[in-house]
Each structure stands twice: as C-alpha cells, then as structure tokens.
Amino acid sequence: MLQQAVKKLLYQENLTLTESYHAAKELFITDNVALSAAFLSLLAAKGESVDEFLGIIQIAKEQQVPITVTQPALDIVGTGGDGANTVNISTAAAILAASCGVKVVKHGNRASTSACGSADVLEAFGINLYADEAKVQSALAKHNIGFFFAQMFHPSFAHIKGTRKALGIPTCFNLMGPLLNPAQADYLIIGVANKERLVLLANVLAKMSIKKALLVCGDGVDELTTHTVTECLEVMNGKIQEKVINPEELGFKKCQLNDLAGGDKNFNSRKILDIFEGQQSPLADTVILNAAAAVELYGITNSLSLAIDLVRDSIAEGKALTTLAGLIQEQN
Numbered sequence: 001m002l003q004q005a006v007k008k009l010l011y012q013e014n015l016t017l018t019e020s021y022h023a024a025k026e027l028f029i030t031d032n033v034a035l036s037a038a039f040l041s042l043l044a045a046k047g048e049s050v051d052e053f054l055g056i057i058q059i060a061k062e063q064q065v066p067i068t069v070t071q072p073a074l075d076i077v078g079t080g081g082d083g084a085n086t087v088n089i090s091t092a093a094a095i096l097a098a099s100c101g102v103k104v105v106k107h108g109n110r111a112s113t114s115a116c117g118s119a120d121v122l123e124a125f126g127i128n129l130y131a132d133e134a135k136v137q138s139a140l141a142k143h144n145i146g147f148f149f150a151q152m153f154h155p156s157f158a159h160i161k162g163t164r165k166a167l168g169i170p171t172c173f174n175l176m177g178p179l180l181n182p183a184q185a186d187y188l189i190i191g192v193a194n195k196e197r198l199v200l201l202a203n204v205l206a207k208m209s210i211k212k213a214l215l216v217c218g219d220g221v222d223e224l225t226t227h228t229v230t231e232c233l234e235v236m237n238g239k240i241q242e243k244v245i246n247p248e249e250l251g252f253k254k255c256q257l258n259d260l261a262g263g264d265k266n267f268n269s270r271k272i273l274d275i276f277e278g279q280q281s282p283l284a285d286t287v288i289l290n291a292a293a294a295v296e297l298y299g300i301t302n303s304l305s306l307a308i309d310l311v312r313d314s315i316a317e318g319k320a321l322t323t324l325a326g327l328i329q330e331q332n
Contacts, residue, residue: 001019001022001023001025001026002023002026002027002030002032002035002036002039003035004019004023005019005020005023005039006035006038006039006042009039009042009043009046010042012046014046014049014051014052015049015051015052015055016051016055017051017052017054017055017058018055019055020051020052020053020054020055020056021055021056021058021059022055023039023055024055024056024059024060025059027039027040027159027160028059028063028156028157028159028160029159033162033163036160036163037163037166037167040160040163040164040167040171040172040173041167041169041171043171043172044169044170044171044172047196047200048172048175048200050200050203050204050207052172053172053175053176053179053200053204054204054207056172056176057176057179057180057204057208060154060156060157060176060180061180063154063155063156064153064154064156064180064182065152065153065154065155065182066182066184067105067133067136067137067148067153067182067183067184068183069103069105069137069140069183069184071103072103072186072187072211072298073103073104073105073140073183073185073186073187074097074102074103074104074105074185074186074187074188074189074294074297074298075094075104075105075106075107075178075181075183075185075187075188075189076090076093076094076097076104076106076188076189076190076290076293076294077090077106077107077108077118077177077178077188077189077190077191078090078190078191078192078222078223079170079174079175079177079178079190079191079192079193079197079222085115085261085262086221086223086257086260086261086262087260087261087262087268087271087272087283088116088117088118088121088262088268088272089223089225089260089283089286089287089290090118090189090191090223090290091106091108091118091121091122091272092272092275092276092287092290092291093287093290093291093293093294094106094145094291094294095145095272095276095320095323095324095327096275096276096287096288096291096311096314096315096320096323097291097294097295097298097311098143098144098145098323098327099144099314099319099320099322099323100291100295100300100307100310100311100314100319101144101295101300102144102294102295102298102300103140103144103145103298104140104144104145104146104294105140105145105146105148105181105183105185106118106145106146106147106148107147107148107150107153107177107178107180107181107182107183107185108122108147108148108149108150108177109149109150109151109177110151115262115263115264116262116263116264116265116267116268118147119147119149119150120264120265120268121265121268121269121272122147123265124265124266124268124269125269125324125327125328126328126332127147127327127328127331127332128331128332129147129149129151129152130149130152131330131331131332135330135331135332136148136330136331138330139326139327139330139331142326142330143323143326143327143330144323145323145327146183146327146330146331147327147331148181148182148183150177150180153182154180154182157173160173170193175192175197175200175201178190179201179204179205179208185210186210186211186212187210187211187212187213187294187297187298188205188210188212188213188214189213189214189215189216189290189293189294189297190213190214190215190216191215191216191217191218191221191222191223191224192215192216192217192222193217193220193221193222194217194220195217195231197217198215198216198217198231198233199233201215202215202233202235202240203240205235206235206238206239206240207238210235211236212234212235212236212297213234213235213236214232214233214234214235214293214297215232215233215234215235216230216231216232216245216293217230217231217232218230218231221257221260223286223290224245224247224286224289224290224293225247225255225257225260225286225289226247226252226253226254226255226282226285226286226289227254227255227256227257227259227260227286228247228254229244229245229246229247230244230245230247231244232244232245245289245293245304247285247289250289250304250305250308251308252285252289253282253285255282255283255285255286256282259281259282259283260282260283260286271283272287275287275315275320276315276320276321276324277321278315278316288308288311288312288315289308291307291311292304292307292308292310292311293307295307295310295311
C-alpha cells in the first residue's frame with residue numbers, strides 16, 4: 001500500500017482515510033528507507049488532507065502505549081518548523097500553568113527542527129525522561145504536571161526516526177505530535193507556524209473527541225507571543241471559531257523576535273529559571289501570556305486578563321519554582 005500511496009502523492013492526489021491508514025501501517029514496519037522518505041516528503045509537499053491526517057492518527061493511536069488519567073487534563077505545545085529557535089516557551093508555560101492549578105500532561109520529544117526540544121530542556125533540569133508511568137502519574141497527582149516522553153509511548157515511531165532526521169524538514173508527524181498525547185488530553189493549545197496548517201489542524205480536531213482546543217499562529221511563530229497579534233482558531237464541540245489575541249490590549253509591551261531567542265538546553269533552562277524567579281523580560285511576558293491562555297482554556301478563570309493576573313501571582317508567590325522542583329523530584 002505504501003508504494004501505491006507514493007504514486008498517488010506524486011501526482012498530487014489525496015489519499016482516502018483508509019489508504020492513509022494502511023500506508024502509515026506499512027511505514028511503521030518497512031525497511032525501505034527510500035520509500036518511507038518519498039512518502040513523507042511527497043505528503044508534506046502536497047499538503048496533508050484531513051482524511052490523510054485522520055488515517056495516520058488512527059494507526060498511530062492503535063500502536064501507542066495508552067495512559068489513563070482520571071481528571072481532565074491539558075497539553076500545550078508548539079509543532080515546530082518555524083525556524084525561530086526560541087526558548088522552550090510552551091514547556092515553561094506548561095509548568096507555570098500547572099502551578100496555577102491546571103492538570104498538564106506535557107507530551108514532547110527531543111529537538112527535530114530546532115536546537116532544543118521540550119525533552120532536552122527538561123533533561124537539563126534533571127528530569128529523568130525515562131521515568132516509568134507510576135512516577136509520571138505521581139508527578140501529575142502531586143504537582144499538576146507530568147512529562148510523557150514521546151519515545152517511551154510511541155515505539156513504532158522509532159522505526160522512522162532516522163528517516164525523519166535525515167530529511168530535515170517538518171513532516172506530518174511534527175504536526176501530529178500534539179494529537180497523539182498518550183494521556184488523551186481533553187484540552188489542547190497548539191502552536192502552528194503557518195495559517196494553512198492552522199486551518200488543517202482545526203478541521204482535524206473538529207472530528208476528534210476533545211473538549212476544547214486553541215490553535216495559535218503568530219506571524220510565522222508556533223507560539224502565542226508578545227511580538228505581534230496572534231490569529232487563533234478555537235475548536236469546541238466540533239465547531240471552529242476565529243479569535244484574535246492582541247498582547248498590547250492585555251497590557252504587554254510589544255517585543256522583538258530576538259527577545260525570545262533560545263540556545264542549547266542549558267541556556268534555555270537558565271532562561272526559564274530566570275522567569276520563575278521573577279525576572280521581568282519580554283520573554284517572561286510571552287511565557288506568562290501562554291500560561292494564561294492555558295489557565296483560561298482549562299476554565300480556571302473566565303477571561304484572559306484574570307488568567308494573566310493569576311499567573312503573575314503564581315510567580316510572585318514562588319509556586320512556579322515549587323512546581324518545577326516537585327516535577328524534578330517525582331520524575332527522577
């Protein structure tokens with residue numbers, strides 16, 4: 001089926017959901033690297049359809065290691081591929097949101113298209129990426145956040161890891177990661193680097209069982225930022241609604257993209273600690289904005305402005321540092 005799929009993609013033809021499912025099923029077991037690379041490249045070049053996404057998601061979910069979480073939970077993640085190489089904004093925001101009472105099932109991996117992924121920066125803090133499920137569940141129960149290392153829960157993805165790395169381009173799996181959280185997050189904030197992918201993911205999510213999702217795209221950056229107005233799509237009950245988040249209207253000063261620039265995992269972890277220790281900066285503003293979006297989406301506050309106040313209070317009271325310390329202790 002994989003070879004037939006490649007032939008269709010070569011002529012810019014969409015695969016059906018069933019064709020996509022079976023092509024991906026073969027992708028996860030084939031030793032034909034050239035065929036795997038062709039499939040991923042041609043699919044990316046054509047642009048994935050909703051059915052193609054749903055087919056791949058279906059087989060990936062069947063093969064992942066599932067996790068049972070009894071309370072509603074949220075994940076916040078950027079899909080990468082923007083080339084901005086920012087500090088790990090979503091990871092910092094996840095910890096900060098957890099300190100405000102949001103149950104966060106953070107699902108992530110090592111860097112693929114950037115210098116430092118969520119797993120890399122958490123490793124720099126001393127978190128054991130390979131902690132077993134019991135430790136992750138303990139962290140979630142005690143400190144409102146657990147980190148699910150993608151490699152531990154998606155064994156079939158190891159088969160295509162080398163091909164993805166060699167290609168060096170964003171593929172469907174970069175976009176798909178947030179939709180494959182093994183804990184089945186009920187709430188999602190997903191950053192997307194371009195508007196076309198924003199619409200695609202919104203339409204995919206509208207056909208999936210989630211409570212609420214916020215998809216954001218800020219001038220080529222896969223995060224909410226204080227750099228510019230961010231266009232968003234909110235998905236709830238299968239419906240898609242447009243909204244705009246203007247940071248200046250929320251009291252933030254406009255920043256420059258280079259204010260958010262990251263480096264290796266040690267550099268990024270230090271920047272995150274600075275924020276949690278209360279140092280004010282354009283980067284801190286952007287992390288606060290993202291954490292506040294998570295707090296509002298989860299329903300702890302009924303407005304973004306109130307959520308921003310709550311997040312700032314959490315930093316001032318040392319709760320962000322306490323949450324990080326707890327996560328490190330439990331997942332070690």
